[in-house]
Amino acid sequence: xxxxxxxxxxxxxxxxxxxxxxxxxxxxxxxxxxxxxxxxxxxxxxxxxxxxxxxxxxxxxxxxxxxxxxxxxxxxxxxxxxxxxxxxxxxxxxxxxxxxxxxxxxxxxxxxxxxxxxxxxxxxxxxxxxxxxxxxxxxxxxxxxxxxxxxxxxxxxxxxxxxxxxxxxxxxxxxxxxxxxxxxxxxxxxxxxxxxxxxxxxxxxxxxxxxxxxxxxxxxxxxxxxxxxxxxxxxxxxxxxxxx
Numbered sequence: 001x002x003x004x005x006x007x008x009x010x011x012x013x014x015x016x017x018x019x020x021x022x023x024x025x026x027x028x029x030x031x032x033x034x035x036x037x038x039x040x041x042x043x044x045x046x047x048x049x050x051x052x053x054x055x056x057x058x059x060x061x062x063x064x065x066x067x068x069x070x071x072x073x074x075x076x077x078x079x080x081x082x083x084x085x086x087x088x089x090x091x092x093x094x095x096x097x098x099x100x101x102x103x104x105x106x107x108x109x110x111x112x113x114x115x116x117x118x119x120x121x122x123x124x125x126x127x128x129x130x131x132x133x134x135x136x137x138x139x140x141x142x143x144x145x146x147x148x149x150x151x152x153x154x155x156x157x158x159x160x161x162x163x164x165x166x167x168x169x170x171x172x173x174x175x176x177x178x179x180x181x182x183x184x185x186x187x188x189x190x191x192x193x194x195x196x197x198x199x200x201x202x203x204x205x206x207x208x209x210x211x212x213x214x215x216x217x218x219x220x221x222x223x224x225x226x227x228x229x230x231x232x233x234x235x236x237x238x239x240x241x242x243x244x
Contacts, residue, residue: 013080014041015098015175015207016065021074023060023230034060036230037074042176047202048209049221049237056227058211059180065209066178067095079175096125100169104181106161108153114140114164115149121171139167143197159190166197170206177201179210183217195220215240 023035035057042048042065050058063069064076067083076083078098083091108117118136127135140149143163153161162182169177179198183191195217202208202222212218224237 012043014043014077015079016040016042017077018064018071019075019077021061021064021071021076023057023064023069024072033230035064035071038232040225040232042207042209044175044207045202045205046207046209047199047222048225049218049223050209050211050225050227050232051213051215051218051240052227053213057230057232058227060230061227061232062178062180062209062211065176066099066101067091096172098175100172100174100177102162102165102169102177102179102182104184106153106158106165106185108161108164108168110153113150113152114145114156114160114167117153117164118168118171121168125172127172135171136167139170140164143167157190158186159193162186162190162194163197166194166201170201176207176209179208181212182210183212183214191217 018038018040020037020039021035022033022037025032025034050061052058060069064071067076067078070084078094081094083094086094109120112120115133115136118139119132122132122135137149140146143166145160145163145167148156148160153164156164182198183194186194191214198208198210199220210218210221218224219237219240221237223234224240225232225234226240
């Protein structure tokens with residue numbers, strides 16, 4: 001991966017930006033404000049953590065950033081393209097080219113090996129078979145799984161499964177990795193190792209947005225946003241306290 005350019009963020013277009021973003025759910029006569037109007041910009045080289053308790057809106061925000069859901073009001077722009085102006089197939093193509101996803105539950109196909117799970121993402125992008133195999137081996141080796149290429153998920157530890165998921169997220173050289181509670185199913189030590197891997201990727205230039213309820217992990221990001229009741233505010237990662 002290439003190193004992050006030292007160019008000032010003020011002079012660069014954001015990779016993802018949201019303006020006046022809001023998500024409201026209506027259940028019968030009840031109105032739930034899952035996300036209250038907010039603005040956010042994600043730039044090349046950011047490592048952003050979005051922290052907050054369950055129900056604070058952080059996963060809803062990540063789904064909107066990932067073009068999986070649509071806002072009730074406001075706009076999501078990816079590479080300066082308005083997601084709200086795209087059809088379903090166009091949104092899917094933009095998501096495939098620009099976004100990589102890492103999930104708490106890993107979301108690996110149990111009948112496939114680690115290598116094949118990574119190759120799936122490349123196949124969706126139309127990469128030829130030989131190139132898919134070479135790329136999958138390269139990525140799995142980079143995340144420390146060179147000796148586990150042909151193991152299936154049930155033969156891997158939780159930390160190893162998450163490394164496969166990270167390799168899969170990197171398969172198509174995404175602009176941004178969106179990680180939803182990537183340490184949520186892991187013990188504390190393994191969770192720290194996964195965050196260290198994300199930090200290494202970020203130092204190499206990869207942009208990352210991570211949702212977590214764990215403030216200790218969130219403080220390791222370069223930018224930290226705290227969410228509560230659908231609202232968001234940016235704080236200094238080194239000064240954030242658990243009571244916030």
